[in-house]
Amino acid sequence: MAGTADLSERGTADTASAPEDDGALAARTRGLRKTYGRTTAVADVDLDVPRGAVLGVLGPNGSGKTTTIRMLLGLTQPTSGSAELLGHAMPEHAGRALPRVGALVEGPGFHPFLSGRENLLRCAAVEPELAGAARRGAVEEALERVGLTGAARRGYRGYSLGMKQRLGLAAALLTPRDLVVLDEPTNGLDPAGTREIRRIIADLHAAGTTVLLSSHLLAEVEATCTHVAVLQRGSLLTQGELTSLLESGGTSLSVSVSDNSAGMAALRDNGITTRQEGENLRVELTDVEAPDVIATLVRAGVGVHEARRGRAGLEDIFARLTEEES
Numbered sequence: 001m002a003g004t005a006d007l008s009e010r011g012t013a014d015t016a017s018a019p020e021d022d023g024a025l026a027a028r029t030r031g032l033r034k035t036y037g038r039t040t041a042v043a044d045v046d047l048d049v050p051r052g053a054v055l056g057v058l059g060p061n062g063s064g065k066t067t068t069i070r071m072l073l074g075l076t077q078p079t080s081g082s083a084e085l086l087g088h089a090m091p092e093h094a095g096r097a098l099p100r101v102g103a104l105v106e107g108p109g110f111h112p113f114l115s116g117r118e119n120l121l122r123c124a125a126v127e128p129e130l131a132g133a134a135r136r137g138a139v140e141e142a143l144e145r146v147g148l149t150g151a152a153r154r155g156y157r158g159y160s161l162g163m164k165q166r167l168g169l170a171a172a173l174l175t176p177r178d179l180v181v182l183d184e185p186t187n188g189l190d191p192a193g194t195r196e197i198r199r200i201i202a203d204l205h206a207a208g209t210t211v212l213l214s215s216h217l218l219a220e221v222e223a224t225c226t227h228v229a230v231l232q233r234g235s236l237l238t239q240g241e242l243t244s245l246l247e248s249g250g251t252s253l254s255v256s257v258s259d260n261s262a263g264m265a266a267l268r269d270n271g272i273t274t275r276q277e278g279e280n281l282r283v284e285l286t287d288v289e290a291p292d293v294i295a296t297l298v299r300a301g302v303g304v305h306e307a308r309r310g311r312a313g314l315e316d317i318f319a320r321l322t323e324e325e326s
């Protein structure tokens with residue numbers, strides 16, 4: 001668990017002065033656990049979501065992202081541990097927290113034969129803050145915000161996946177929220193739909209709303225989030241600011257060689273971990289210096305065409321964290 005110790009220290013630095021101050025956190029879990037029979041979906045997770053952050057919960061399929069989010073929202077009862085949303089214990093005080101929380105978790109129950117607008121009006125009817133005339137205005141504003149005004153009269157069943165996703169987001173944004181929770185918000189979307197969701201997340205962040213999202217896409221988290229929490233097999237491997245995580249990653253060397261298989265074998269025989277990335281070999285310069293990498297290749301008779309240093313990306317860091325835990 002070296003990665004956890006290292007990075008969680010950095011990650012919690014902001015809140016270290018007031019670790020029990022709920023005001024600094026929009027959501028948090030302590031020892032949160034969920035088991036289904038013999039399957040441990042979530043294993044004692046201590047997650048901190050700082051106010052104002054866009055925090056990406058990153059992990060492969062089945063790592064426990066959805067279960068964690070569902071427990072935070074009070075949709076799934078934890079086996080043990082606690083969850084708080086906006087300082088309120090969940091699910092006990094869901095009634096206090098949820099009006100300030102917008103959520104997009106699995107397809108909400110939209111009616112296929114109603115239009116997008118009619119569906120949103122139904123959602124607005126159960127929002128405690130929206131009475132009478134305010135309801136229609138909030139619906140129009142939400143439709144506008146997600147770019148669905150033009151399609152608002154069309155039946156939901158004719159919507160594309162991206163439009164359905166955007167309508168779900170509109171429902172989550174019907175009233176001003178302190179926290180917006182999005183489970184895999186760009187799942188199944190085309191590049192234009194993905195850009196649109198990213199724009200909405202950026203707007204929310206600029207307005208000071210905390211966003212908690214889950215994703216199995218490293219590039220998505222790198223592009224959208226200020227903070228990241230990495231889950232694997234239900235356990236939290238690390239959490240903290242994305243920039244701190246990237247800085248902790250150090251540098252890597254991308255090498256173009258005459259023969260990738262021979263190059264990889266030579267490096268591995270000498271205890272240097274490498275992986276293929278596109279046409280090149282990539283070596284993280286954590287335990288080895290760049291000249292040693294090149295010398296090892298040359299000694300093995302592998303031609304080196306080019307070697308370039310770069311900062312380790314989230315992908316390198318993620319690979320290292322998950323390898324350490326395997």
Ligand SMILES: Nc1ncnc2c1ncn2[C@@H]1O[C@H](COP(=O)(O)OP(=O)(O)OP(=O)(O)O)[C@@H](O)[C@H]1O
Nearest residue numbers: 036039041059060061062063064065066067068216
């Ligand atoms: N209702 C359930 N009954 C039994 N097992 C479940 C249930 N919900 C989740 N699991 C199991 O718990 C583990 C974590 O699932 P979860 O859906 O939280 O992961 P995830 O990271 O969100 O994955 P994905 O990206 O595929 O949605 C998986 O092994 C899953 O099969």
